Amino acid sequence: MLPNDVKNIFRNYIREKGLRNTRQREEILDAFFSAEKHITVEKLFASIKAKNPGIGYATVHRNLTLLCECGLADEMKIGRQKTRYEPKFGQKHHDHLICLKCGRFIEVNDNKIEKLQDKLAELNDFIPVRHKLEIYGICKDCK
């Protein structure tokens, strides 16, 4: 089940934008948060359409953009590959190793690297708010 916080953040944002909250929006939100991570619009659309044939691709795409705008999702554009989306709420911080061949995202988290990044910011008298570390390469299946 989706935490109420997520729904409220989205609903409030929709209202702020002067948009209407619709049943479809809520379905997209639910589907996105329960889908596999780092998903493309196409895949998410296909899974929603299977249950809800009336839904359009543009609607799914538009709502993913809204989710990014209100901070509930992250958009990752890797070169010429299709943009991937991942839910951001209640997630542990992680970084990505991204395969340039198959487009797979591997989630990684290393305390030492995290601390080094903080240190780097501190050395530059900088207060870090967030960061993104992406390493591009070839995964073990594509080698």
Ligand SMILES: [Zn+2]
């Ligand atoms: Zn690969």
Ligand SMILES: [Zn+2]
């Ligand atoms: Zn991720």
